[in-house]
Amino acid sequence: MSAEATRDTMENGERNAGELSAADAGRLNAAKKQIGDELGKVIVGQQDVIDEIMIGLFSRGHVLLEGVPGLAKTLMISTLARTMDLAFSRIQFTPDLMPADVTGTEIIEEDRSTGHRDFRFMKGPLFANIILADEINRTPPKTQASLLEAMQERQVTVGRTPHELPNPFFVLATQNPIEQEGTYPLPEAQQDRFMFKVFVQYPSFDEEFEVARRTTGTDVHNVQPVLNAEEIIKLQDLVRRVPVSDHVVRYALSLVRQTRVGDEGVPDFVDELVGWGAGPRAVQFLILGGKARALLEGRFHVAIEDIQKLAKPVLRHRMVVNFAAESDGVSSDNVIDRIVAATPTTEDELSRDARFQKIFAS
Template sequence: MTESPLQADAAAVERIAAARRQIHEQLSQIIVGQTDVIEELLISLISRGHCLLEGVPGLAKTLMISSLAKTLNLSFSRIQFTPDLMPADITGTEIIEENRSTGHREFRFLEGPLFSNIVLADEINRTPPKTQAALLEAMQERQVTVGRVRHELADPFFVLATQNPIEQEGTYPLPEAQQDRFMFKVYVKYPNFDDEFEIARRTTGGAKGEISPVLSGEELIELQKIVREVPITDHVIRYALSLVRQTRVGAAGTPDFVQDLVSWGAGPRAVQFLILGGKARALLHGRTHVSTDDIKALAKPVLRHRVSVNFAADSDGITPDDVIDRILESTPTKEDELTSDARFQKIFAS
């Protein structure tokens, strides 16, 4: 059996793990805590995925993303989404400009803030659906169309969006189709007592941390290629598939509690993101194989915005995370348990 390129280049794997540690060290000069959030951002970046962060105002979501862009030495732009923001404000527009050499007027495309490596869509749910929809083509196709002309976006290209909880006033919930374009939905929570103490001490003093670049855009593109070379066993793919298929109401093998609590579940894109995220997580931790623990660790950020609980569950305070927890608890991880359980045989065969 011939070695895969990844197995043959163990040094590359070590470089990736070292880069992860260095990025955490650099960000720790600016950001206190939020280790899991930073980890999930890194996984989405090297998986070529976009990320949605949700949390109340004041939790340093914007600062975290702009600081991450500095560690990667990438171009960065921030779009503050407001109720009066128009699609052309983010994609760019054509303007009429006089050519001084010929004296003729001609159209020239003026690039919008989407033409950067990392785009921070700040408070994306503060703007109406028409402008939210302008992100769809950019996120999926990595291009924008203005005046029937397609314009390629930068490579690498990531949209990292923040939103406030939808219960707050003045918000427009993202449509399901647009949420599905995001690889992860990450919850940014309040810091614990010790972290908040350190935040208060740092931000009220005179000292400021300086961030040094760890990776370049070219190196990041190479990492994205290496991610897809990480081997994964059929067993781990079946495990990821079983988690996703159990969220689908009316499908074979769906648990009774899902039938009772869920309106609709995750589509095939969730399986793809679970597998890619598992590969990226394994690399960042210095491993050349994916385990079921990698899939379990990413189940919530991948599935929580793709699983919708019904009215009865919502009224009882049951969240998508609660449903995902129950699915994880009831799903066997060992290969012999998966293959011997009739319920999962039914899932895999359907």
Template sequence: MTAAGDDNEILSEADAARLHDARKKILEQLGKIIVGQEKVIDEILICLFSRGHVMLEGVPGLAKTLMISTLAKTLDMSFSRVQFTPDLMPADVTGTEIMEEDRSTGHRDFRFMQGPLFANVVLADEINRTPPKTQSALLEAMQERQVTVGRNRHVLPDPFFVLATQNPIEQEGTYPLPEAQQDRFMFKIYVDYPSFDEEFEVARRTTGSQVAEVQPVLQGDEILRLQKLVRQVPISDHVVRYALSLVRQTRVGSEGVPDFVDDMVGWGAGPRAVQFLILGGKARALLEGRFHVQVEDIAALAAPVLRHRMVVNFAAESDGITSDDVVKRIVDATPTTEDELSRDARFQKIFAS
């Protein structure tokens, strides 16, 4: 095997075992602080190892912030929290240049003061509470992993992982994220209420005097290496076509799109959705200790990848139909075997268009 950090490094059984073992250790450490939410944590880890970013949505009090800060500790990475408010300015997030004087010479020059974006794990708390001007400050950072202040570009630390939270019930004084901003997030993850047993355990733990300590599991250089290895996981053409078929069925008016999509969807997902489905499938396979991507990996990630990239129309919304409902119907209506996909006339149209 070549040296760590080499882009041509070959994936080995030891690497797959390392990532699979790391997942178990991370869940074990998070379990000291966080009760339940294993599915949410798994999806966050898939994004992390795919070099993606995450949007978390849930009502207040579900430990979203605690989950993210604890995860940063288990990964032994720097953590920064930005509380997004209506008066927050872009410079408050990215940083700013200040005039600095050398007392010995009297010479004055500008010096860049880094903002809270300069951390490995950045929590953008209640991102929809700040105006679009400040929201857009994240666009360059999330896509290019750098910020531009004045005429100078400043490279962000690597790994760089943004997790944003939204509150779905307090809509007064909020600014919905533009579609371009939402598309930068690999997953949109719903954080739901805990079960009775989980909430019982939360109540028991948080009202006592015992304080749990979390131990680091992975360091930044190891995460960078595993992120590169995720891209080397093999995937068959059939699984790629399956991912494409799911995404292309969200596009209203296209050949082979189901009638229910034309009736319910305002607009569908773009090519980035396919890229994230495939990358997420590769990371999921490795986290489960496998060397290859299965159709089941793609189907399992369809909802978090597509739910914020497609919008239901007014008629569907008035009937209580959500994008998740449409995604489920698309997954149910899509054959999983290569023979079925190739023989189905509707999918022949989709692949030919």
């Protein structure tokens, strides 16, 4: 389907604000296919990572990618930006980077005709639609914190003046998990601003074979933009309109509340392995992500499966395992798997289980 056809479908699909149809679900599904086709010209494999990035984008969330060097994290993000007619900015985070280098700064400007001097704000690279914060853990906490207001409020304040960021606004950050010298681990407060933490894994043999074949030849693949800012905003609004049942909300809430050490009804293994659990943002992002995933799959209702698929990227950076778990090689992903396995999926089982009655009552 062409970009023009997608735009026609979007325009013809406008209906009453509270209603959704199969055609509405098809709009985001068509956009996913177009973006995937363009990304496939450059990126081999990594389909789960691409899907989670797109869910974050259409949910108005931000995504943190973690993986060893050479897994095409930066290439994936820059190629994604090329599939959209949006302003793209790459910020290479280094130990000497200052907050003003990211947000911008005020300079004194003189009017030559009058000699009058005044302050003028010079926008930094943060003023774009898609931001690649490359190797974000290589810059000190002071500079990392310069992103906090931008990611949450969609604005930056310099001096006493707030400056609104463009819409849509999407931060994709990368970090390397294996090098510790010269790095500054992201504070928990800033990690919580990211909707997802996505692990980028090594490719399979066949995928790596294709990477080697493609990248050592002379072929050049031109990526075409398929969506503009207005269309992305419409699709983001569409995600918010997806209905979600009370049972699915309770299921998402039960997963998150089971990560909170010491609360009523929390499994024993959580008390033994977890230092602290996830906050309310986790529930919000599970629901929003579930809505976006449903539409990307061509559905216009959220299923339990959507919540289960997103449990790890939403929760893994919001709950921290304790020293005993680390010494036994237990990760937050292992704990999340056990929580999902221990949580009933049907409404009747969830409401009758005495443990969950305590969780919902606390």
